[in-house]
Amino acid sequence: MVKRVIRFYVDGFRSMASWSRTLWIIILLKLFILFFIFKLIFFKDTLNTKYDTDRERSEHVIEQITK
Amino acid sequence: MVENIDLSLVDWSRGQFALTAMFHWIFVPLTLGLGYIVAIMETIYVKTGNPEWKRITKFWMNLFGINFAIGVATGIILEFQFGTNWSNYSWFVGDIFGAPLAIEGIMAFFMESTFIAVMFFGWDKVSRKFHLTSSWLTAIGANLSALWILVANAWMQNPVGMRFNPETARNEMENFWEVLFSPTAVNKFLHTTTSGFVLASIFVVGISAWFLLHKRDQMFAKKSIVVGSIFGLIATFMVIFTGDGAAKDIAKHQPMKLASMEGLYQGETGAPLMIYGFFSGSDEERLKEPKEDNFAFNIPVPGMLSFLANGDFDSYVPGIRDMLYGNDEHNILSFEERIKRGHVAQQTLKEFKDAEKNGNTTKYNSLKAKFNDKEWLNTYMKYFGYGTYYDPDPQKLKANVLELVPPVTIAFHSFHIMVGLGTLFVLVFLLLLFYTMKNKIEDTRWLLWVALWSIPLAYLAQQTGWLVAEVGRQPWVIQDMMNTRMAVSQIGTGAVQTTFWLFAITFVGLAIAEVKIMLTQIKKGPKEGGQ
Structure with missing residues (x-):
């Protein structure tokens, strides 16, 4: 069963038209930009980076939303 | 603030x-x-x-x-x-x-x-x-x-x-x-x-x-x-x-979103729906200088907004001003009052956290009880976000109200x-x-x-x-x-x-x-x- 499923996907990718391959290149490039450039470099979780405990995080948020 | x-x-x-x-x-x-x-x-x-x-x-x-x-x-x-x-x-x-x-x-x-x-x-x-x-x-x-x-x-x-x-x-x-x-x-x-x-x-x-x-x-x-x-x-x-x-x-x-979608500044019974229209003046001018008609051109359908909002052509639809300044007849709380209540809720949360930090158990418990009290939640906590616009100066507070439009x-x-x-x-x-x-x-x-x-x-x-x-x-x-x-x-x-x-x-x-x-x-x- 697993072999048949794997073969199904392998055959599908092999018989793709050239424009479909271009789409896959775009998808992979996009995922690389999103997860390895944007997420790792620019989008760090602000509260998790700055504070170690949930208690500190909640204190920070309360300070921010009540100032 | x-x-x-x-x-x-x-x-x-x-x-x-x-x-x-x-x-x-x-x-x-x-x-x-x-x-x-x-x-x-x-x-x-x-x-x-x-x-x-x-x-x-x-x-x-x-x-x-x-x-x-x-x-x-x-x-x-x-x-x-x-x-x-x-x-x-x-x-x-x-x-x-x-x-x-x-x-x-x-x-x-x-x-x-x-x-x-x-x-x-x-x-x-x-x-x-x-x-x-x-x-x-x-x-x-x-x-x-x-x-x-x-x-x-x-x-x-x-x-x-x-x-x-x-x-x-x-x-x-x-x-x-x-x-x-x-x-x-x-x-x-x-x-x-x-x-x-x-x-x-x-x-x-x-x-x-x-x-x-x-x-x-x-x-x-x-x-x-x-x-x-x-x-x-x-x-x-x-x-x-x-x-x-x-x-x-x-x-x-x-209701503020609905009033904005229709440019309804003053609430009306049998409020009209605009087929289309163009305002006269900027958003700020219309808020600061109330006029009878806020449109330079419009095609209204009488009663249609009331029907759209409430399923009744003769019902009342509140306008932007009714919400900003309140309307006793239709039981609409002014935004100024909401800001004051929101401020109370925010201060209560702040005091609660301080009591927790200082180990003041009595105050901590009494403030915590408020967050479980339905009446307090409905009176104050419901307007929590409005508290950000609070200002002890009444003139500044009045001015801040306009930022909620x-x-x-x-x-x-x-x-x-x-x-x-x-x-x-x-x-x-x-x-x-x-x-x-x-x-x-x-x-x-x-x-x-x-x-x-x-x-x-x-x-x-x-x-x-x-x-x-x-x-x-x-x-x-x-x-x-x-x-x-x-x-x-x-x-x-x-x-x-x-x-x-x-x-x-x-x-x-x-x-x-x-x-x-x-x-x-x-x-x-x-x-x-x-x-």
């Missing part, structure tokens, strides 16, 4: 979120609707066994695949932004936002990735019925993915089924079903997805019109027009029906453009069906041009619909609980500006790729594209 907040940071963060959401929303509605149209076409193929329908199905399926591939994962960036740019908000909403988004991620991954593979790789490898089932499940899966994010958005417009925990400063879900089945969530999901069906139908009839204008693949184009027009007509009536439900819900939970001009025009285009699409579908049935469609070139040019208009309708929903609810991120200023993370404005432009470049690149690949496939036509 308000003056402590860096507005440029708030504006850039909002701009960045809006850019991402609006770009993401270019792809989503087509996926939502085209999935069903493809499934319907394939059903006709399976029922009739006519290979012409297989060719038609494959052509539109390829366009569905291109749109899906380019658009997939663009929404992930919104989730990155929650943690980085809107960390106060992310913390405050707690598991209410997290649970639906997690379900969405899992469902989207398993349903779409499995059945899309069968859709594209499975022709001649699996049975016709299994392939057809996969096409339907892909369409249903895409729409179910949209359900969860729309439920989360609906909760922000009408927060229900939760309880605020003062110890963690987070909202905790108390009733999942109340969140899922709140009228706001049901209307939002149905209105948004069916509007996607309309866009996809316009896309199908518009491209089919292009083939007829070029005298190519005429039978394919006519058959596509019939399916697209019938599906589009049904979807448009669903949009109108759910839009009516959404308007009544907005009237109940977001959304950009009226944007909300008004977006709403009317959306409704106007929806009405136009009904006519387009009806006329296309009429002339196709009369077998005169290829000679009615003006209508074919209208259908073709309706494609950008359908995208405009989608974006303006999103503007009504999101700009109309400003300044709230969570209605009455948290405004954009409270929600934003204190990070450098420069960092937000950098990512804004990086996104803009990435998105433009993806949009160019989408249009280029799609146009190439469309020009090849159903013969080549369908093989």
